Amino acid sequence: MxxxxxxxxxxxxxxxxSNDAHAEAWIRALRGQGIEVSYEEVRSRIGKGGDKMFREVAGIDDDADPRAKAVDQDRARLFLEEFVPGLxxxxxxxxxxxxxxxxxxxxxxxxxxxxxxxxxxxxxxxxxxxxxxxxxxxxxxxxxxxxxxxxxxxxxxxxxxxxxxxxxxxxxxxxxxxxxxxxxxxxxxxxxxxxxxxxxxxxxxxxxxxxxxxxxxxxxxxxxxx
The missing domain is CATH 3.40.50.1000 (HAD superfamily/HAD-like)
Structure with a gap:
């Protein structure tokens, strides 16, 4: 060794x-922009960064699509305000x-x-x-x-x-x-x-x-x- x-x-x-909490925050933030994804699609990718998540589950280019910034901000808010206190x-x-x-x-x-x-x-x-x-x-x-x-x-x-x-x-x-x-x-x-x-x-x-x-x-x- x-x-x-x-x-x-x-x-x-x-x-x-915290992995389940991250998945729930992503799902709710994406839904807020009219993007419906399954729990399994998101949960299996927790551990990757947001840039990968946008492309793989939502087909969003995080550099070009304005929805990406909105989702990212909402996901961060949800995670910090609603999930972190219970972790x-x-x-x-x-x-x-x-x-x-x-x-x-x-x-x-x-x-x-x-x-x-x-x-x-x-x-x-x-x-x-x-x-x-x-x-x-x-x-x-x-x-x-x-x-x-x-x-x-x-x-x-x-x-x-x-x-x-x-x-x-x-x-x-x-x-x-x-x-x-x-x-x-x-x-x-x-x-x-x-x-x-x-x-x-x-x-x-x-x-x-x-x-x-x-x-x-x-x-x-x-x-x-x-």
Whole structure:
């Protein structure tokens, strides 16, 4: 196993149980512009950024269609005002971050959320003030599964790809990190099974499961190969 120096940490679905809320906010915001989409169409794409969501479920070019800005603003308002107050952190989130930091690992948030959303989500997870750096959709030209958010997080943390590992909950985390040359530890708490998380070097039920098995995990076996 490589010796990791830092962890890139997804937030939605990994530290906070928020994926269903994101899906509902998208559906309601799209409906407000006369665009009807199914829950399944949207939920299966949570973890991708808004640019991908517009194109794939609504056929909207977010750079050219004025409805895109209206949907984005309404989705953000709905999520922050109606859903965020009821969200809960996933058990083990703070404990895992504490353990990683005690191990000397740099911990960086690498999220597709907008910056104002990310701040609130980190607070809900109980890890605000514990994350050394954070990247959001505001820091990347393209969202997951493009690798830009991951590469931005690496740059902020001063980490080489082979000295970092990402913890995420969606196939889009696995793909984005893989395209950036970063290994992924996946958790099932976002709603995907092992087949959907194929490509991860290890899969756990959630961050509490990873913490409980930390010593045997890729994080606990931090030693140079050879």
């Amino acid at each position: 490589p010796r990791y120096e830092g962890v890139l940490l997804d937030v939605d679905g990994t530290l906070v149980d 809960k952190g996933i058990e083990g989130a703070r404990g895992l971050v504490e353990r990683m930091k005690a191990d000397g690992l740099k911990v960086v948030a690498a999220s597709s959320a907008k910056r104002d959303e990310l701040e609130k989500l980190l607070k809900i997870a109980g890890v605000e003030g514990m994350i050394e750096e954070a990247t959001s959709s505001d820091d990347a030209e393209e969202s997951k599964p493009d690798p830009h958010i991951v590469t931005a997080a690496l740059e902020k943390a001063g980490l080489a790809p082979d000295r970092a590992v990402m913890i995420g909950d969606t196939p889009y985390d696995v793909e984005a990190a893989g395209r950036a040359g970063v290994a992924v530890i996946a958790v099932r708490s976002g709603g995907w099974d092992d087949e959907g998380l194929k490509g991860a070097i290890a899969v756990y039920d959630d961050v509490a499961d990873l913490l409980a098995n930390y010593d045997e995990s890729p994080l606990g076996r931090r030693a140079y190969e050879g």
